[in-house]
Amino acid sequence: MKPSTLGPITNHLIDSLPRQDRASLLADCEVIDLEFGEVITEPGGRILHVHFPLNSFISLIANLSDGEQLEVAMVGSEGMYGMPLILGLDKSPLRALVQGAGPALRLPTIVFGRHLEQSPALQVLLKRYLYVLMHQLSRVAACSHFHQVEARLARWLLMTQDRAHSDQLHLTHEFLAMMLGVRRAGITLAAMALQARRLISYHRGDITVLDRAGLIEASCGCYAADRSLYRRVITDGGAP
Known part of the structure; x- marks a missing residue:
C-alpha cells in the first residue's frame, strides 16, 4: 500500500454527500494506492481503516473451515469497505482482498467514527449502502446455488x-x-x-x-437487479 496523488473523486458514496459533509470527510482522508493481492483484513481481524475505492476494488471473501473460499461481495467506487463499523463492530467477518489495484481514499476508524457521529447525512447514506450490500450478499448465495x-x-x-x-x-x-x-x-x-x-x-x-x-x-438477472437496487436506494435516494 503506497501513498498516491489525488485525482478527480470518483467514489459515488462520497460524491453523494452534501458539499460541507463531503469536504469535511475528504479533509481527513489519505489517498493511497491499493496493490493487487494485498490483504486488507483477515476474518476476525480488526478494521483499522475505512476505504473508499476510487479506481480500485476489493473482494470480500468467505473462508470455510475446510479451506474453501468464495467471493460474496465486491466493493469498488460505488461503495466503502468497513461496513461493520456502522453496526458498532470493529472486526471483519470476511477476508478483504484487493482484486483491482489503484487509488483509494482511506481514513482511520476513530476518525471515521467522529464523522459518523457528526454527519446525519453520512449515517443515512451508509445505512442505505449497508442495505444494498446485504442484498448483494444474499443474492450471491442464491445465485451460486441456482444459476x-x-x-x-x-x-x-x-x-x-x-x-x-x-x-x-x-x-x-x-x-x-x-x-x-x-x-x-x-x-x-x-x-x-x-x-x-x-x-x-x-x-x-x-x-x-x-x-x-x-x-x-x-x-443472470442478478446483475440487473443489483444495479437497479443501487440506483433506487443510493443514487435516487428512494425506497428499495
Missing part, C-alpha cells in the same frame, strides 16, 4: 468491469474458480462459451470485454 456457471461468470465479469472502469481485465482461471466457488474446468468451459459468442476474448488471463450488451444478456 449456471456461464451466466454467473458473465455477471461477475460485468461487476468487475464496472469497478475497473476498463474493458481490459486480468483474471486467471484459478482466480475466477476461487471467486465463483467452482472447479477450474467449469470456468474454462464457461469462458470458452462466452468467447465463442464473441462477448469476450480470453488469452492467458487477459480478458477483454468485446460486447457489453451481449454480456448483460448472457448474465
